[in-house]
Amino acid sequence: MAEKSPTINRRKFVADGLRVAGAAGLFGAAGLLTMRRGGEPINNLWQIDPNKCVACGNCATHCVLDKSAAVCKHAFRMCGYCNLCTGYFEPEAAELTTGAENVLCPTGAIVRTFVEDPYYEYTIDEPKCIGCAKCVKGCIAFGNGSLYLQIDQDRCMHCNECAIAVACPSEAVRRVTAETPYLPKDGDPES
Numbered sequence: 001m002a003e004k005s006p007t008i009n010r011r012k013f014v015a016d017g018l019r020v021a022g023a024a025g026l027f028g029a030a031g032l033l034t035m036r037r038g039g040e041p042i043n044n045l046w047q048i049d050p051n052k053c054v055a056c057g058n059c060a061t062h063c064v065l066d067k068s069a070a071v072c073k074h075a076f077r078m079c080g081y082c083n084l085c086t087g088y089f090e091p092e093a094a095e096l097t098t099g100a101e102n103v104l105c106p107t108g109a110i111v112r113t114f115v116e117d118p119y120y121e122y123t124i125d126e127p128k129c130i131g132c133a134k135c136v137k138g139c140i141a142f143g144n145g146s147l148y149l150q151i152d153q154d155r156c157m158h159c160n161e162c163a164i165a166v167a168c169p170s171e172a173v174r175r176v177t178a179e180t181p182y183l184p185k186d187g188d189p190e191s
C-alpha cells in the first residue's frame with residue numbers, strides 16, 4: 001500500500017478523515033433507510049453497548065446471518081494511532097508489517113495507513129468484517145479501546161429475538177430507537 005507523505009500533519013489528517021466519514025454517513029443515512037418497512041419506522045432496533053462488550057467472539061457465530069450483522073467500528077478520537085497497534089498485530093508478530101502472518105484480523109478487514117512517524121491510521125473495510133472481535137479484544141487489552149463492535153442496521157434482519165443478545169455473556173446487546181440506531185463509543189455518531 002502506498003504510504004502517505006510524512007509531511008501530512010496528523011491533526012489535519014484526522015480532521016480530514018472525520019469529514020470524509022461524516023460525508024459518507026457511516027452511522028447515518030444508509031442505516032435510516034433500512035428502518036422502514038411498509039413506510040413505518042422500526043423503533044426497536046438491536047444494538048451493542050460497546051462499554052459492556054467483552055469481545056467474547058459470540059457475535060460472529062450466533063447471528064442468524066451467515067455473515068454476522070455485527071461489524072467493527074473505529075472511534076478515531078480515542079485512537080492513539082500507534083505503530084504497535086495491539087488491535088491490529090498478533091501478540092507475537094515477527095514483524096510490524098501488513099503480512100497476513102503478523103495481523104489479527106482473519107479477513108484483512110483492517111487497513112493500516114502511514115500518517116507520519118511514528119503514527120499509523122487504522123480503518124475498517126466493513127464489508128470484509130465478520131464481527132469476530134479479535135481486534136476489539138486486542139485493543140481493549142493493551143490499547144485505548146477505540147475499536148468496538150456495532151450491529152450494522154443495514155445488515156441486520158431486525159429479529160424479534162436477537163440471537164446475539166441471547167448468547168451475549170455481558171448483556172451488551174439491547175434495544176435502541178431508530179433515532180439513535182448506533183452507540184458510538186466516543187459519543188460521536190460520525191466517528
Ligand code: SF4
Binds near residue numbers: 130132
Ligand atoms: S478482527 Fe474481526 S471484528 Fe476486527 S475488523 Fe477483522 S473481522 Fe472485523
Ligand code: SF4
Binds near residue numbers: 151157165
Ligand atoms: S437481530 Fe438477528 S440479524 Fe440482527 S444482529 Fe441479532 S441475530 Fe443478527
Ligand code: SF4
Binds near residue numbers: 053057059167168171
Ligand atoms: S456477544 Fe456480547 S460480549 Fe460477545 S462480542 Fe458480541 S456484544 Fe461483545
